[in-house]
Amino acid sequence: MLKAEKRRVLRILKDGIANGTTHFADGIIRSPVDDFTSEELLRQEQQVFFKDTPLFVGLSSDLPKNGNYKVETINDTSVLFVRDPNGQFRAFANVCRHRGAQVVPDGKGRAERFSCPFHAWTYNTEGRLIAVNRESSFGSICKEEFPLVELPAAEKYGMLWCKPSPGGTVDVDDCLGGLGEEMEAWGLDKMSHSSDQEIDAEANWKLVIDTFGENYHFDVLHRNSLAPSIKGNLQTHDIYGMNYRMVFAYQNWERIVAEIPNEEDWPFFSLTLTVYFIYPNAILLVDYAGCDVLRMHPVDNSTSKSNTYHSWYLSPNFVEAHEEHGVKVNHEEKFNGFNAIIRREDYLVAESTQRSANSGAISHVLFGRNEPALHHYHNAHRRGLNRPELEPVAAV
DSSP states (O other), X not given: OOHHHHHHHHHHHHHHHHHTOOOOOSSBEEEEGGGGTOHHHHHHHHHHTXXXXXXXXXXXXXXXXXXXXXXXXXXXXXXEEEEOTTSOEEEEEOBOTTTOOBOSOSEEEEOSEEEOTTTOOEEETTOOEEXXXXXXXXXXXXXXXXXXXXEOEEEETTEEEEOSSSSSOOOHHHHHTTOHHHHHHHTGGGOEEEEEEEEEESSOHHHHHHTTSOSTTHHHHTTTTTTTTXXXXXXXXXXXXXXXXXXXXXXXXXXXHHHOOOGGGOOHHHHEEEEEEETTTEEEEEETTEEEEEEEEEOTTOTTOEEEEEEEEEOHHHHHHHHHTTOOOOHHHHHHHHHHHIIIIIHHHHHHHHHHHHHTSOSEEEXXXXXXXXXXXXXXXXXXXXXXXOOOBSOO
């Protein structure tokens, strides 16, 4: 984030703390629970969001060297991400052109070539078919006509993007809707990859995203976890195309600003946590340590199941501070603390909401005036599917 924008955000939070207010939407929204249970809607989402739309799939440090690769499943399609011999980020359908088997197993690694476990057809990191096992027996084929199917991919501002189906291109600036300069200012390209985990939930993928959509619940659900460190019911509100940004204030705000009377010198990272929704399915959290990237997907063609890919990245300053004090970054401690909140508090409630939606006991849920991010998330998804947007009303 640029310095002038940091100052503007801090002033908004300062006023909110002084006045006991937050950003308010124009009213209350009634959101139908069919959005979490409709199989037809899920099929549309799978096609539009997880096939036809470019997705934010990680940071450059996921693939730090030529030959580094990672394999993930997006919408039941195995995708191979790799950095080729020229340093270019590329993506391929992880499907052998012989009999359609998955070529590279799930996970990460480094290689110069990939050999299919079925019949050992072999591809290089540029996707070219370079060897056919016992070709004299199989029969002569033109290898140039049978590369791995390449998927549109792009890398910019330290961010990796991919459209999970063939055809077209990826314009990162267009995807970011005006956030490009801000992403560059965060120095995402300089952050180092730390660790990954996957989180399964018995809840619709949008409900899981919603757990990162407001801090109105912090003083209740997170009263013993996040509330002691982050002020609840206080957030900023900024829209960037289909994306969204909100900033939270830490509880130590008053103590820190009392010690630093000049607002121009207020330390942004000591005072705030920045949360982005990156359309259509990602959450980016930026703080003093670096950032967390969370990417939510539906799984098993189910309206009630989702998977979250969670990656943690470290800023150079955070790493340097640990090295100076001879302290190792504790990845296990980080994920244990994160999961104590996300798995055992947020996602449990999302699963409860899913069960309620499945039961037919209610027809709608409500998004309050003080939950503007949820208004945006759900209407962005509706715009993406050419569905009518949800209109706020003064009272319900």
